[in-house]
Amino acid sequence: MSTAKTLYDKLWDDHVVRVEEDGTALLYIDRHLVHEVTSPQAFEGLRIAGRSPWRSSSIVAVPDHNVPTTDRRKGIQDPVAKLQVQTLDDNCKEFGLTEFDMSDERQGIVHVIGPEQGATLPGMTVVCGDSHTSTHGAFGALAFGIGTSEVEHVLATQCLMQNKSLNMLVSVDGEVPPGVTAKDIVLAIIGKLGTAGGTGYAIEFGGDAIRALSMEGRMTVCNMAIEAGARAGMVAVDETTIDYIIGRPYSPDGEQLEQAKTYWRTLHSDDGAVFDKVVHLDASVIKPQVTWGTSPEMVVDISAVVPDPDAESDKVKADGMRKALAYMGLEPGTPIDEIAVDKVFIGSCTNSRIEDLREASKVAQGFKVADNVKLAMVVPGSGLVKKQAEVEGLDKIFIEAGFEWREPGCSMCLAMNADRLEPGERCASTSNRNFEGRQGQGGRTHLVSPAMAAAAAIKGHFTDIDKLD
Amino acid sequence: MQIFTRHTGIVAPLDRPNVDTDAIIPKQFLKSIKRSGFGPNAFDDWRYLDEGGPDIENAGRRINPDFILNQSPFDQATILLARENFGCGSSREHAVWALDDFGFRAVIAPSFADIFFNNSFKNGLLPIALDAAVVDDLFKRVSETHGLELSVDLEAQTVSCEGETIASFEIDDFRKHCMLNGLDDIALTLQHADKIKNYEDKRKQTAPWLF
Numbered sequence: 001m002s003t004a005k006t007l008y009d010k011l012w013d014d015h016v017v018r019v020e021e022d023g024t025a026l027l028y029i030d031r032h033l034v035h036e037v038t039s040p041q042a043f044e045g046l047r048i049a050g051r052s053p054w055r056s057s058s059i060v061a062v063p064d065h066n067v068p069t070t071d072r073r074k075g076i077q078d079p080v081a082k083l084q085v086q087t088l089d090d091n092c093k094e095f096g097l098t099e100f101d102m103s104d105e106r107q108g109i110v111h112v113i114g115p116e117q118g119a120t121l122p123g124m125t126v127v128c129g130d131s132h133t134s135t136h137g138a139f140g141a142l143a144f145g146i147g148t149s150e151v152e153h154v155l156a157t158q159c160l161m162q163n164k165s166l167n168m169l170v171s172v173d174g175e176v177p178p179g180v181t182a183k184d185i186v187l188a189i190i191g192k193l194g195t196a197g198g199t200g201y202a203i204e205f206g207g208d209a210i211r212a213l214s215m216e217g218r219m220t221v222c223n224m225a226i227e228a229g230a231r232a233g234m235v236a237v238d239e240t241t242i243d244y245i246i247g248r249p250y251s252p253d254g255e256q257l258e259q260a261k262t263y264w265r266t267l268h269s270d271d272g273a274v275f276d277k278v279v280h281l282d283a284s285v286i287k288p289q290v291t292w293g294t295s296p297e298m299v300v301d302i303s304a305v306v307p308d309p310d311a312e313s314d315k316v317k318a319d320g321m322r323k324a325l326a327y328m329g330l331e332p333g334t335p336i337d338e339i340a341v342d343k344v345f346i347g348s349c350t351n352s353r354i355e356d357l358r359e360a361s362k363v364a365q366g367f368k369v370a371d372n373v374k375l376a377m378v379v380p381g382s383g384l385v386k387k388q389a390e391v392e393g394l395d396k397i398f399i400e401a402g403f404e405w406r407e408p409g410c411s412m413c414l415a416m417n418a419d420r421l422e423p424g425e426r427c428a429s430t431s432n433r434n435f436e437g438r439q440g441q442g443g444r445t446h447l448v449s450p451a452m453a454a455a456a457a458i459k460g461h462f463t464d465i466d467k468l469d
Numbered sequence: 470m471q472i473f474t475r476h477t478g479i480v481a482p483l484d485r486p487n488v489d490t491d492a493i494i495p496k497q498f499l500k501s502i503k504r505s506g507f508g509p510n511a512f513d514d515w516r517y518l519d520e521g522g523p524d525i526e527n528a529g530r531r532i533n534p535d536f537i538l539n540q541s542p543f544d545q546a547t548i549l550l551a552r553e554n555f556g557c558g559s560s561r562e563h564a565v566w567a568l569d570d571f572g573f574r575a576v577i578a579p580s581f582a583d584i585f586f587n588n589s590f591k592n593g594l595l596p597i598a599l600d601a602a603v604v605d606d607l608f609k610r611v612s613e614t615h616g617l618e619l620s621v622d623l624e625a626q627t628v629s630c631e632g633e634t635i636a637s638f639e640i641d642d643f644r645k646h647c648m649l650n651g652l653d654d655i656a657l658t659l660q661h662a663d664k665i666k667n668y669e670d671k672r673k674q675t676a677p678w679l680f
């Protein structure tokens with residue numbers, strides 16, 4: 001038998017504490033990220049059972065889903081949301097956990113601040129009560145989302161009962177054309193795999209096009225692994241990874257850094273490692289992507305038209321398409337670049353990092369938001385991203401173009417705070433889910449890259465960024 | 470956790486693929502810091518014609534008469550029949566709490582999203598994955614016999630209809646054991662506390678920067 005291992009095999013093996021007869025493993029967790037929505041019931045459970053956190057130093061907590069993106073000094077207006085954020089603050093105080101609260105400049109979306117602080121490191125197991133925890137896999141870590149019962153389990157034991165997934169390699173070969181971003185790559189992957197294509201697998205993203213991405217681009221790709229059904233997505237460690245980590249508050253330094261680097265450089269799939277499934281994509285043919293339906297797999301090129309359910313042979317699929325088109329208020333055959341938008345949202349844990357804001361600002365610079373666009377907003381992923389953007393003057397570019405420049409948080413990605421779509425409103429959004437009602441009941445979401453969202457704001461409809469003059 | 474051994478109940482058909490957890494329980498209800506009370510808001514956007522919220526009384530709201538769970542006898546259903554990739558999207562366990570609180574004890578579908586699948590076991594809600602063809606057949610049976618009842622036997626790992634076994638399903642031994650006995654898996658894990666400590670000690674030697 002070959003001893004060659006995949007990256008996932010290595011990460012898994014390094015964290016197994018013990019194995020049950022049926023293969024269920026007790027897996028050790030290095031980093032536990034916590035936010036206000038999925039944790040209160042877990043802390044409550046801990047309290048009722050008279051338990052306390054196993055290793056408090058593994059935890060970093062932050063409120064992000066419910067926080068207002070406008071004037072923070074007024075606090076949270078919604079009393080129910082306010083209580084939830086307050087509950088996180090109280091739990092962190094009671095159990096002595098690190099929290100970046102709403103007044104902390106390091107506050108932001110949990111999946112943005114982990115890497116930003118160096119709290120996400122290669123070779124770690126990272127969990128959070130949030131499906132987009134897959135983001136952290138970009139660092140060669142095993143990172144996945146868990147439910148609230150599992151949050152409580154990790155709090156109490158530092159471990160999780162897990163069944164090993166299968167190995168999948170998604171290789172994006174060659175080079176993407178200019179203007180095509182990490183978001184387009186991952187949407188194209190989901191279009192190919194389908195939203196359940198990765199179910200039961202841990203996906204490693206590889207190939208030249210992935211290697212060529214910055215850490216932020218890799219995070220965007222891994223972020224959406226869950227939209228292909230895979231609980232974990234990951235990218236092998238290389239010098240890009242290591243360069244990004246060095247000097248961050250939580251990352252090692254001195255001798256430990258040298259020791260860590262030696263280990264980190266082993267975090268890749270060995271030559272000859274066997275994957276249960278391998279999928280290849282040709283990077284050179286990927287174009288900017290736009291979703292047209294209510295599932296991220298319902299995605300096409302900007303140059304395409306809205307597809308026709310009558311042309312779909314699978315009956316269940318065709319019915320799904322019809323329901324989606326009815327909800328989205330779209331007719332088959334409509335050119336994507338003729339679809340007008342009412343709102344534009346640039347933000348979320350997929351696309352709210354500094355490079356995303358730079359890309360969008362480049363497109364917006366010198367233009368004005370179109371008259372038919374009621375609201376175009378930019379929500380940085382963290383207080384530190386916001387600060388950096390302001391140092392670079394990006395805020396001014398956005399504001400001059402007519403965008404609103406907001407405080408960090410999840411915002412209109414899921415509309416738990418005041419930022420939301422009204423029924424029937426159509427939005428170009430850089431987030432990761434276009435489910436029914438995701439951005440507000442009756443709201444219609446089209447997922448795009450930051451550059452494509454900015455272009456849609458300027459034109460008032462989707463447009464190929466290549467054609468923007 | 471609730472014990473699950475055998476259960477017989479009315480089946481409600483939800484005939485669409487990729488039912489996501491946002492649909493099962495919309496985000497506004499996630500502001501609650503409790504584990505219970507989500508049942509009246511399960512599938513809220515489909516179940517009501519007006520918008521609901523954590524501070525809105527459901528009693529005065531406009532019911533969507535076309536939605537299956539608003540129709541008798543499906544409002545009494547305890548088994549949900551669904552299509553592939555059920556429970557995809559957000560990790561919110563609130564989705565399982567909402568189904569449980571509505572009265573569901575089992576969900577049958579060709580496939581489930583991983584996180585939802587895990588969350589279900591933690592709450593005594595049994596997710597049963599059956600072949601797409603079998604699920605198709607069940608949808609047919611449900612449409613032919615109004616208020617059809619199915620029986621689920623976890624011990625035997627079977628689904629039966631009027632005494633006839635129509636399918637058997639797979640489940641990990643460990644999960645089955647926990648569910649049959651209603652075990653608290655935190656207590657189970659803590660029985661291995663010494664192993665966890667040993668692991669930590671070793672890891673502190675090989676990867677000290679993690680501590």
Ligand code: SF4
Pocket residue numbers: 064065109110111130132348349350409410413414431432
């Ligand atoms: S930005 Fe959106 S997807 Fe990301 S953690 Fe927040 S709500 Fe979830």
